Amino acid sequence: MEKEIHIPFTQIRMGRFLFLLLSILLIFILQPFLRDFIALSLLMEIFITAILISAVYAAGRKRSLFITAFILAALTALTRWSDQLLHNRTLAVLEEFLTLFFFGFMVVVILVYLFREKEVTFDLIMGSICGYFLLGFLWSSLYSLLEIFKAGSFQIPEIIYTETSPFNYYSFVTLTTLGYGDVTPISSPAQSFSVLEAVAGQLFIAILISRLVAIHVAQSQRK
Secondary structure: OOOOEEOOOOOOEEEOHHHHHHHHHHHHHHHHHHHOOOOOOHHHHHHHHHHHHHHHHHHHOHHHHHHHHHHHHHHHHHHHHHHHHOOOOHHHHHHHHHHHHHHHHHHHHHHHHHOOOOOOOOHHHHHHHHHHHHHHHHHHHHHHHHHHHOOOOOEEEEEHHHHHOOOHHHHHHHHHOOOOOOOEEEOOOHHHHHHHHHHHHHHHHHHHHHHHHHHHHHHHOOO
């Protein structure tokens, strides 16, 4: 049986996904304030590495999942940091492929966990939120790959095209169907992927809510 660790002064079990969620939130909370002190591309790699480490911990419920996540995360981190030093196109492509595959793997792990759990717990809720964020990062990597292979697939204002890719921003704007319109898909594949991401985001929320309600109802009936 796993040893329970609680948030200080509460009875809330920390679980496996809390650290992953905190690592993800750091990108959106700290990055805007630190970009004037650290190169943005380097800052992103630090945050992504923190997410990779936290994701490996989150996947560690089963030995096979832990080993798979560890290998994928190690390869992804190694490739991303190598590209930071060498700035090689081949490494850039490999970096995005591995990042895409790793986030896809983690989304599947979280979905399987969501559909196997029989009780609504703090950890389950944290895992569900992480799954939604990771889905956004997954599509961001896909857009980056598309731009590498088919340059000009997106119309990106110069003001937001900084040292790092703007596709995290575009991905989450699309995932939530917010649609500011400042970054727009130009090529046919970019438009198709954008539609698919918007649909995937809505389906994820719909499936998530229905599953949580179903678990809660079954949990109440057992009591």
